[in-house]
Amino acid sequence: xxxxxxxxxxxxxxxxxxxxxxxxxxxxxxxxxxxxxxxxxxxxxxxxxxxxxxxxxxxxxxxxxxxxxxxxxxxxxxxxxxxxxxxxxxxxxxxxxxxxxxxxxxxxxxxxxxxxxxxxxxxxxxxxxxxxxxxxxxxxxxxxxxxxxxxxxxxxxxxxxxxxxxxxxxxxxxxxxxxxxxxxxxxxxxxxxxxxxxx
Amino acid sequence: xxxxxxxxxxxxxxxxxxxxxxxxxxxxxxxxxxxxxxxxxxxxxxxxxxxxxxxxxxxxxxxxxxxxxxxxxxxxxxxxxxxxxxxxxxxxxxxxxxxxxxxxxxxxxxxxxxxxxxxxxxxxxxxxxxxxxxxxxxxxxxxxxxxxxxxxxxxxxxxxxxxxxxxxxxxxxxxxxxxxxxxxxxxxxxxxxxxxxxxxxxxxxxxxxxxxxxxxxxxxxxxxxxxxxxxxxxxxxxxxxxxxxxxxxxxxxxxxxxxxxxxxxxxxxxxxxxxxxxxxxxxxxxxxxxxxxxxxxxxxxxxxxxxxxxxxxxxxxxxxxxxxxxxxxxxxxxxxxxxxxxxxxxxxxxxxxxxxxxxxxxxxxxxxxxxxxxxxxxxxxxxxxxxxxxxxxxxxxxxxxxxxxxxxxxxxxxxxxxxxxxxxxxxxxxxxxxxxxxxxxxxxxxxxxxxxxxxxxxxxxxxxxxx
Numbered sequence: 001x002x003x004x005x006x007x008x009x010x011x012x013x014x015x016x017x018x019x020x021x022x023x024x025x026x027x028x029x030x031x032x033x034x035x036x037x038x039x040x041x042x043x044x045x046x047x048x049x050x051x052x053x054x055x056x057x058x059x060x061x062x063x064x065x066x067x068x069x070x071x072x073x074x075x076x077x078x079x080x081x082x083x084x085x086x087x088x089x090x091x092x093x094x095x096x097x098x099x100x101x102x103x104x105x106x107x108x109x110x111x112x113x114x115x116x117x118x119x120x121x122x123x124x125x126x127x128x129x130x131x132x133x134x135x136x137x138x139x140x141x142x143x144x145x146x147x148x149x150x151x152x153x154x155x156x157x158x159x160x161x162x163x164x165x166x167x168x169x170x171x172x173x174x175x176x177x178x179x180x181x182x183x184x185x186x187x188x189x190x191x192x193x194x195x196x197x198x199x
Numbered sequence: 200x201x202x203x204x205x206x207x208x209x210x211x212x213x214x215x216x217x218x219x220x221x222x223x224x225x226x227x228x229x230x231x232x233x234x235x236x237x238x239x240x241x242x243x244x245x246x247x248x249x250x251x252x253x254x255x256x257x258x259x260x261x262x263x264x265x266x267x268x269x270x271x272x273x274x275x276x277x278x279x280x281x282x283x284x285x286x287x288x289x290x291x292x293x294x295x296x297x298x299x300x301x302x303x304x305x306x307x308x309x310x311x312x313x314x315x316x317x318x319x320x321x322x323x324x325x326x327x328x329x330x331x332x333x334x335x336x337x338x339x340x341x342x343x344x345x346x347x348x349x350x351x352x353x354x355x356x357x358x359x360x361x362x363x364x365x366x367x368x369x370x371x372x373x374x375x376x377x378x379x380x381x382x383x384x385x386x387x388x389x390x391x392x393x394x395x396x397x398x399x400x401x402x403x404x405x406x407x408x409x410x411x412x413x414x415x416x417x418x419x420x421x422x423x424x425x426x427x428x429x430x431x432x433x434x435x436x437x438x439x440x441x442x443x444x445x446x447x448x449x450x451x452x453x454x455x456x457x458x459x460x461x462x463x464x465x466x467x468x469x470x471x472x473x474x475x476x477x478x479x480x481x482x483x484x485x486x487x488x489x490x491x492x493x494x495x496x497x498x499x500x501x502x503x504x505x506x507x508x509x510x511x512x513x514x515x516x517x518x519x520x521x522x523x524x525x526x527x528x529x530x531x532x533x534x535x536x537x538x539x540x541x542x543x544x545x546x547x548x549x550x551x552x553x554x555x556x557x558x559x560x561x562x563x564x565x566x567x568x569x570x571x572x573x574x575x576x577x578x579x580x581x582x583x584x585x586x587x588x589x590x591x592x593x594x595x596x597x598x599x600x601x602x603x604x605x606x607x608x609x610x611x612x613x614x615x616x617x618x619x620x621x622x623x624x625x626x627x628x629x630x631x632x633x634x635x636x637x638x639x640x641x642x643x644x645x646x647x648x649x650x651x652x653x654x655x656x657x658x659x660x661x662x663x664x665x666x
Contacts, residue, residue, distance in 0.1 A: 004268075004280040007444070007492045011261040014500030018258040022251040024452045027244055029459070046469065093434055094400045112459075113469035123482050126433035129426050129473075130396075147470075148455040155451040161416075165274060165479025169458075171470045174426040178333035178349065180356050181224055182384035187332055188395050189426025189473070 029146035030112060038111035039143045040197075047114035047172030048185055049193040056199060064103060064135055067194045071100035075131060077122045078105060087122040096124060102131030102190070106170075107160075108150045109143035115171045116195065117150060120164035128168065134190040136170065140197050202593075203554035208526035222524040224352055229518040231467020232568065239463075249460055250572035252453045253509035256414075257499065263414040263447050264490065270417025274479040277487045284314035287491045291316060291406075291439060292323055294487055298437050300325060300403040304395075306421065306428035307331040308408030309347055309512055310441045310491060312534055328398045330427035332391050339366055345528030347535055348465050348514035353527055356382040363387060368394045395427070405431030407477075409442035409488075410511070411457055415450040418478035419488065422461060422471040429475055436484035440477070444490050445508040457511065460570040465513035498546050503581050507542050509571040516565035516575055522558045531555050538565040538575040545582050553591045556582045595635070618654060620647040 001009070032038040043049045054063055061082050064074070075085035075096060081103055090096060104127060106116035116136050118128055128134065144150055150169075154160055160167055174189035185191060201209075212218055236242045256263055268278045281287035295303065303320065305327055311317065317327045317338075329338045333351035337344060340362050344350030351359075360382035363369060368390050378386050399405075407428045409419040419440050421428040432438045448457060462468040480486035499505050517523045517537030528536040533544030533552045541559065544552030556579055565575040586592045606613050623631070624647060632639040650658070 002280075003282045003286060006282060007280055007490075007496055008261040008264065010492075010496035011264070011444075011499060014496055014505075015258050016500070016502050016505060019251065019254040021255045021449065022248055024248060024252075024456070027248050027456070028241060029455075030239055030241065042469070047472075097396060097400060097434075115470050115474065124433070125429075125481065129429040129433050130399075146455075147458050148452070151451040151455040151458075161418075161476075161478045164482070165418075165477070166481065167476045167478075168429065169470070169474040171472050173472070174424070175472055176332045176388055176425050177466075178331070178336070178351055179359055179384040179387055181227070181349075181352060184385045184388040186392060187388060187425035187427070188330060188392055188399075188430050 029148040031145040032111050035111040035143045035145045036140050039109050042114035049172045049195050051195045053197045068101045073100045075099040076103035087124040087127040093124050093126050096126045097130045099131040101133045102127040103135040106136040106138040109138050110150050112146045115169040119160045119167035129189040133192045135194045137196050202557040203532050204530050204558045207530035221527050225518045225524045235463035248456050253571050257508045267414040274417050279489045281491045283493050287314050288319040290489050302326045302402045303404045304328050304330050304398050304402040304431040305406040306431050307334050308441050310443050363390050399430045399434045402435050404437040405435045406439045409440050409446050412447045421475050424472045426473050438486045440488040444495050464515040464570040506573050509573050515568045519564045519568045542578050617651040621649045
């Protein structure tokens with residue numbers, strides 16, 4: 001018997017009592033009358049992100065440059081965004097560690113914890129983490145109340161994990177409290193996060 | 200006969216200021232967790248659901264593991280099975296050496312700690328870089344973790360600054376607005392950031408643990424605040440996941456329950472910054488998952504202790520534990536401290552790790568904060584009942600128990616002894632404070648009243664009858 005069969009056999013023999021899967025449809029997560037307002041509040045307080053509500057007619061490039069006036073290297077593969085590096089065509093992934101601002105599209109916002117579902121939609125996902133600063137675009141209409149709803153949407157949708165086999169929820173900039181519990185933004189990944197809410 | 204935990208704790212308790220700081224730090228995390236729990240009306244429903252999902256999954260683990268392997272393989276992931284630490288270490292080394300890897304960046308994983316992976320790889324000449332800030336600090340200082348989620352909170356900033364300086368991490372580093380405190384946490388975090396970001400680009404492989412494995416999709420989920428697991432897997436092409444077989448959950452609906460509980464219980468946050476779902480290798484890369492048993496299937500067959508397999512390593516039981524908070528991680532002889540560590544240690548080796556079962560007041564606080572309702576204190580109690588049969592019971596306490604049992608079985612003797620207890624007041628305290636009377640260790644001897652309760656009751660009775 002190989003290791004796998006041995007482990008599986010031991011597990012099958014060892015079970016003392018079996019239990020049914022609970023009915024999770026009976027579990028009701030918290031919902032908000034105004035999920036967008038709750039999302040904005042969570043994102044800008046506990047999550048430590050900046051948030052821009054983009055009025056109609058304002059150019060996205062202008063908003064990004066205004067948010068990061070010192071930045072020199074921008075990276076994205078989104079149409080209409082002016083960049084110096086593209087994560088689809090970058091020769092060496094390490095180049096993305098020099099990016100000042102990476103811009104990606106978020107697909108689901110979660111009001112309870114300011115998580116944004118960012119499925120990999122570019123060849124090098126390093127842009128989401130290695131960029132000094134990250135900008136996530138999110139449509140207001142894509143905000144739900146809680147994680148149960150977000151996971152249900154991902155499970156039902158056939159579009160994620162198709163081209164690239166990765167997706168992540170991001171809530172705020174990279175942070176740590178490993179030195180004497182002092183909260184510090186900018187541990188290993190993005191030092192700041194700006195969420196641009198679009199209509 | 201004190202246990203090793205008691206002896207180590209005694210030593211630790213000499214440093215009052217350090218103890219107070221440690222206690223406050225972790226009770227602060229416990230309070231943040233309470234705020235999270237109270238903010239959600241469905242909190243108890245979530246805990247109950249999490250417990251039931253785990254009971255279900257663990258009792259159908261073989262089926263779910265097969266499903267997980269099938270789906271992961273379909274996703275292009277290589278799945279390996281390891282019966283014990285040795286097989287696990289061999290598998291990882293073989294994958295790394297086949298790819299000519301000289302340096303690995305690694306995010307935090309208690310499983311690799313359990314199997315001593317780092318030492319093993321280093322013996323083979325492979326450099327292992329921990330990338331969680333706390334873990335990296337400990338690695339540089341050659342220290343072990345003192346907590347499973349916040350491993351280095353017991354180390355003070357001065358020591359961390361000194362360590363970074365001695366490693367030359369500050370050299371050629373420009374930092375705007377240099378703070379007055381050379382050990383300012385924001386500055387030290389920046390120093391570590393620059394050091395680690397260089398490591399990510401130099402390494403040929405990234406290793407992560409797995410907070411969850413999802414059977415229905417064949418993917419693993421890794422949660423971090425720092426983004427170090429993501430950096431480790433976005434730059435090197437090779438990704439190896441180490442996963443204990445009990446980390447499996449059935450599907451996305453279950454994932455919602457656990458995602459909502461993990462950070463709230465562990466650190467008192469609504470979520471970790473990153474909740475990353477890995478369902479396959481990155482373009483042009485390779486992904487491996489090593490499923491590790493190392494005693495877990497044995498635990499499943501233990502009727503009294505199988506529920507420890509529900510644990511998702513959030514650390515909440517440590518933060519609330521009055522003994523952990525005042526004795527800290529190094530007082531325990533197993534590498535995982537606190538209530539869950541006491542139990543996991545006993546399951547690893549009941550003779551070897553029995554010194555930790557004394558580290559519990561049976562206050563049961565851990566049971567009430569555990570997000571998956573592991574009956575931690577009940578299990579510790581059960582282990583204590585077995586100490587005598589393992590010849591690990593305290594001899595003095597055994598004699599005392601026998602004597603008390605004798606006295607309680609002889610009512611006349613009992614009454615006479617209780618009636619004369621007040622005489623103890625006249626015994627000089629120096630004679631009371633002997634090793635034969637463990638009560639006086641750390642306590643003042645109690646003052647016995649001149650009359651026993653029985654006598655006082657009897658004296659009171661006639662008066663009542665008169666009324």
